[in-house]
Amino acid sequence: MxxxxxxxxxxxxxxxxxxxxxxxxxxxxxxxxxxxxxxxxxxxxxxxxxxxxxxxxxxxxxxxxxxxxxxxxxxxxxxxxxxxxxxxxxxxxxxxxxxxxxxxxxxxxxxxSKTALNNYEKLFSKSQKWINCENDFYGVDNFIFKNWLERLYLERLERKTESINQLLADSKNNWEAVLFNMLAKNFGLKVNGEAFFSMAKAIDFSIIRKLQSNQTALEALLFGQAGLLEDDIEEAYYLNLVQEYHFLKHKFKLSNQNVMPIQFFRLRPPNFPTIRLSQFAGLYHQSQNLFSQVVDCQNLNEFYDLFSVAASSYWESHYTFGKGSKSAKKPLTKSFINLLLINTIIPIKFNYAMQTGETINDEIISLVEQIPSEANTIVEKFESLKPVSSTALQSQGLIELKNEYCIKNRCLQCAIGSAILTGNH
Structure with missing residues (x-):
């Protein structure tokens, strides 16, 4: 007991x-x-x-x-x-x-009641299970799932405000700079997220402002700070970036000493850091006041239009410097934009609304429910127990459920665990 x-x-x-x-x-x-x-x-x-x-x-x-x-x-x-x-x-x-x-x-x-006691002992039995309630998970009422996952999603957003608030403090409340840092991390995905984040933090956002009208200069800045302009490659585009970066490094007294190494290993070519950095540069070349535009967007199609950018022309026939490939445009896909929305855009809109005293929970819920469910190991495992995730709200809620409740054995604070304990599932 x-x-x-x-x-x-x-x-x-x-x-x-x-x-x-x-x-x-x-x-x-x-x-x-x-x-x-x-x-x-x-x-x-x-x-x-x-x-x-x-x-x-x-x-x-x-x-x-x-x-x-x-x-x-x-x-x-x-x-x-x-x-x-x-x-x-x-x-x-x-x-x-x-x-x-x-x-x-x-x-x-x-x-x-003996039922409640038996359910408690069953829920916390020592048998090896992925989650404590996996044997009863399927039988829980869908209404309980729907409401609990929505609450978990909002809990997840609130937890993310902590890291956003720290970035705000570091940047002296510069929302554009915070968005830049967070987007950089997302563009790096799981493999290069921390490396891209360290690169972004090594660049004062005022420099981005000054270079936004020149996409080549933006690319030189990002590639150089990421440590990707240090090879001996005899190619006009590459040499132009190197020359531009050396100029910017001297002009703005840049250092990339604390930037983490960039990885190509185990990445599909469309996710190579070279492609993602060029797309990232294109985004900031295209949008002069990105944060303001993000705040103003109300629906999914508006976000798709805002993030409709592609890697520059060189990368249409390359994935890495100096090695040609079959020519094809490399735009941000809707699935990638969805990840940006889930992990950066929606959390920052939510936080900004909190800071300005607005209540936009309904708007946020409506937006995230338009985005398809993510596909990852946590969601897939829950789906094998019960079909429960069709939207990003639900997949994010399931991630929160697993990491903040199931792993920590917080079944007694969980609506699903409560329903199983009392036999109301």
Missing amino acids: QEDFLHYLWQHKKFDTSNLQTTGNESISIISVGTYNENTGPDFFNAQLNIGNQLWAGMVEIHVKASDWYVHNHETDSNYDNVILHVVWEHDTEVFRKDNSLIPTLEIKHYV
């Missing part, structure tokens, strides 16, 4: 509350279970209870065994003087306050 389960039972009143009695045979009527306390001190505060014939208001403390009160030295802690009820699974001793007054005790195990 875990104390978290007892917290869950009390907080959500998942037990028979009709004829509660203390271990001293006094009746208990719950008016309010109180508010869960995530800090130090008793587990619930501002509870209201009728015990016997008296109305009480105060704290509720919860333990697996009553004797845990003494194990944790609560009898000497004045923070526990206002505890009005001790809720335990096993009453193995009487418990007293600091002034030696007896604290009423509820032995809750007598009021918990």
